[in-house]
Amino acid sequence: MTDSLLNDRDLKFQLYEVLDIEALLERPRYAEHDRAVFDSVLDTAHDLAKHYFAPHNQKGDAEEPVFEDGRVRLIPETKTAWDAFADAGFLAAHHDAEDGGMQLPEVVLRACMAYFNAANVSTTAYPFLTIGAANLVKSFAAPELRERFLPPMMDGRFSGTMALTEPGQGSALGDIRTTAKPAEDGSYRLFGQKMFISGGDHELTENIVHMVLARIEGAPAGAKGISLFLVPKVLVNSDGELGARNDVALAGLLHKMGYRNTTSTVLSFGEGDGAVGYLVGKPHHGLAYMFQMMNEARIGVGLGAATLAYQSYVHALSYARERPQGRLPSSKDPLSKQVRIIQHADVRRLLLMQKAYAEGSLSLCLYATSLAEDARTAPDPEQARQAGELLDLLTPMVKSYPSRYGVIASDLAIQVLGGAGYTREYLLEQFYRDNRLNPIHEGTEGIQAIDLLGRKLGRAVAKATHCS
Ligand SMILES: Cc1cc2nc3c(=O)[nH]c(=O)nc-3n(C[C@H](O)[C@H](O)[C@H](O)COP(=O)(O)OP(=O)(O)OC[C@H]3O[C@@H](n4cnc5c(N)ncnc54)[C@H](O)[C@@H]3O)c2cc1C
Incomplete structure (x- = not known):
């Protein structure tokens, strides 16, 4: 069998000869880089994918995550891979240098992700979702929320999810039922259940940031009444220290045909007083x-x-x-x-x-x-x-x-x-x-x-x- 992930020559042909990504170096944003930087980032991705992701691809499939004593157990190689990915800076690769990123072009980051996906698509789902959730926080969250949650999502202390689907609503997102009640301190309390949430629980990171679609009480019906909330697994104080556990509970894991090393979760929001959630952007613009x-x-x-x-x-x-x-x-x-x-x-x-x-x-x-x-x-x-x-x-x-x-x-x-x-x-x-x-x-x-x-x-x- 082969230990090849992707053919470097094929990938570089696409990047340099078809897409001419060297032309990006003329843009002021990338003026500090050169082709050697792009090559070295791609080679690092290939190397990490080969050494930290590929070797446990079959093991993660054979020994799928288990939910025991209220905790999710993953094979330990998953955490080593997560740390290697985060330590190499890939979670922050496309972010601005002044925010701690590498300011790399999106197309270079995604080509790197191709190596990780080829090596182990299930383990790669954790950083993949975290990058997307962090982008959402960066684009739409208020500055205070951004300062509290974005840096730990970029350095790998926190991971992220997208929490849209519910037991009764999949394709028809306009009909979701999770509700958000305004609280006195300006935050919200969320109640409802989400299903199929990938990476919804695990112990790879000290916290998980759920990006949740919910309906503020009294909101219009349909897609025009949906808002976006940031709901952390563990509350984070304004000084960035972790606080109490939020009212988000893992109701169970789903057992899948493939992608097994990605936890697929059913999450209950608000089994008690309500899960603390912070509105992202304007009400009713969440979708x-x-x-x-x-x-x-x-x-x-x-x-x-x-x-x-x-x-x-x-x-x-x-x-x-x-x-x-x-x-x-x-x-x-x-x-x-x-x-x-x-x-x-x-x-x-x-x-x-x-x-x-x-x-x-x-x-x-x-x-x-x-x-x-x-x-x-x-x-x-x-x-x-x-x-x-x-x-x-x-x-x-x-x-x-x-x-x-x-x-x-x-x-x-x-x-x-x-x-x-x-x-x-x-x-x-x-x-x-x-x-x-x-x-x-x-x-x-x-x-x-x-x-x-x-x-x-x-x-x-x-x-x-x-x-x-
Ligand atoms: C492994 C896995 C991981 C997932 N990860 C996440 C996640 O991280 N976060 C998250 O929020 N969700 C996640 N999902 C949910 C996923 O996005 C939904 O399963 C998907 O959107 C389909 O919804 P459904 O399963 O309810 O199917 P349904 O919406 O019930 O669809 C069933 C069938 O009906 C068809 N159908 C539905 N509506 C229409 C229509 N209007 N016209 C024509 N045909 C239609 C569909 O095409 C499909 O063939 C995940 C699912 C899986 C299986």
Whole structure:
């Protein structure tokens, strides 16, 4: 088998030759960097992914998290990986230097995440969610809240979640029922249950910051009545010291087909006097704010699916190069040496399909992150606007295409290995199970189709017609 995660040459071809990320160095924000910095960050990510994430990928799958005596137990390698990721500065990589970040382009950070995802998608979910939650705090939280919660989310003391789904409400987020009652001190008390919350409980960090969608009492019905709250697992005093445990309880863990080393939790808010929550931004604008994290996560899901497809492909390729079986149709001598299966036309077909799905998906996702980069930092406002609009239109496809064809690539990779692919001795069946989540979470495939055809294409066509 192979110990390769992603082909460095492929990734660098995408970054430097297709997306020309060296041109970013001309932007004032990145003037302090050079290509050697980008290369060294990418190499560090590859190295950490290989040494701290990949080795426990199978173990995390076999020994899934358990809920015992009120605590969640994960395999200890998960914490070592989290610490390595945080200590290398990846949680803060894209943040401003003056805030303690590395001020790296978004597209470089996401290319680094491709290595971590390829190594171990379940363990990578913890930093992935934390980066998204921290971005939300940074964009929309009031300065006092930001100062209290952002630094520990950037240095790895606190992790983050997105808490949208409820037992009764998944795709239809406008119908969520968790309620928030105003308290005298200006904070809120939350009551309700959230389900499927990834990373919702664990002991990797001293605190967990839940970004929760809830409805303030008396709010209008539907999406226009939803607000966003920051609800910590442990309360944090104004001096940054940890205080009492908040009224957020783990009701149970869900047992999944794949992605097993990511805890999947049911959380109860307000079993007692109510979970203390802090309003983020304006009341009733919560869903719009949360879309920042959801859109980032949609690109991230696409990237995760693409890298799982890529991993499936490199494992299948490596096996096909080694496994002798049968002879070519042109060889009639039963005593002649068997060929490696890569020489069979049908196996080549299976491999080429995987390669096309994996590399095409990776390319699409990196292109999307380069649009996100341009939308944020392009010096020409028109270029920034156009990049933002194109990204908005493409996001449902960036989420859906790799998710759907990534699973197919993992399936084809199993086929290349034959019976061996169906055994747990090889990683392929795990890649398939892990990848099967991607068309479901962060908006199912059906929901992405409604977003693309029902909203975004209509808007784009109307705009184009108006302009012409
Ligand atoms: C492993 C895992 C991790 C997750 N992590 C998180 C997390 O961290 N935070 C979080 O908040 N949530 C999380 N989720 C929840 C996830 O986002 C939801 O499962 C997903 O949005 C679908 O919701 P649902 O499961 O309730 O399915 P439903 O909404 O009940 O959908 C069921 C089916 O009906 C279809 N459908 C629904 N509505 C429509 C419609 N209007 N038109 C056409 N078809 C429709 C769907 O496409 C789907 O095929 C996670 C889920 C899983 C499985």
